[in-house]
Amino acid sequence: MLEALKKKLAIYQTRRLLRNRKSLEIPFNGFFRNTNSVLLIMPTDNKLFEDAYEIINFLLEQNKDLTVFLCEENLNYLTMRKHFKAFTYSEEDKSFIKLPSRNFLDKINRLSFDMVIDLNSDLELFLAISANFVNSKIRVGYVNEFSDMFYNFQIPKERNNEISQRNLLNSLKMF
Numbered sequence: 001m002l003e004a005l006k007k008k009l010a011i012y013q014t015r016r017l018l019r020n021r022k023s024l025e026i027p028f029n030g031f032f033r034n035t036n037s038v039l040l041i042m043p044t045d046n047k048l049f050e051d052a053y054e055i056i057n058f059l060l061e062q063n064k065d066l067t068v069f070l071c072e073e074n075l076n077y078l079t080m081r082k083h084f085k086a087f088t089y090s091e092e093d094k095s096f097i098k099l100p101s102r103n104f105l106d107k108i109n110r111l112s113f114d115m116v117i118d119l120n121s122d123l124e125l126f127l128a129i130s131a132n133f134v135n136s137k138i139r140v141g142y143v144n145e146f147s148d149m150f151y152n153f154q155i156p157k158e159r160n161n162e163i164s165q166r167n168l169l170n171s172l173k174m175f
Helices: 002-018 046-051 053-061 072-077 102-108 125-133 161-174
Strands: 037-041 065-071 085-089 115-118 138-142 153-155
Touching: 002 125, 037 053, 037 125, 046 053, 046 161, 053 065, 053 161, 065 072, 072 085, 102 125, 115 125, 125 138, 153 161
Parallel strands: 037 065, 037 115, 065 085, 115 138, 138 153
Antiparallel strands: none
């Protein structure tokens, strides 16, 4: 019961935080090709985390300036870290209702990327809000109950995560 109440409070607070943020009309013609810097938000789920290596490799092959956003605990799992930058968060960066703290929002609001890609197939409010406070015109994420609030380019979520990630890669290749 307490978790359900926390989630409702977090959704309410999220709507309040994001209501003044303006979403710009973005022409998606060639948006990926014209992108230089990418913030890739890694999944919180361990299995999905490992599957994300394919997307990291693809972005590196495309010569994108890649920064990976992940939990401090998972930093050691990234074996190819010398090829990209890492930006970490910890539990201390979260509030009581698991939203980003004011200090953390101030910190990420200084970051600027051409594109933000959130690889979490299920809604992770902390990460979705973080994606919106980074200065970026294009925010990519998977379709979920609240994805319209967070992402201006949405990828359908499949039951099999490999298919979802392949859909993401194919979508990026098209643009």
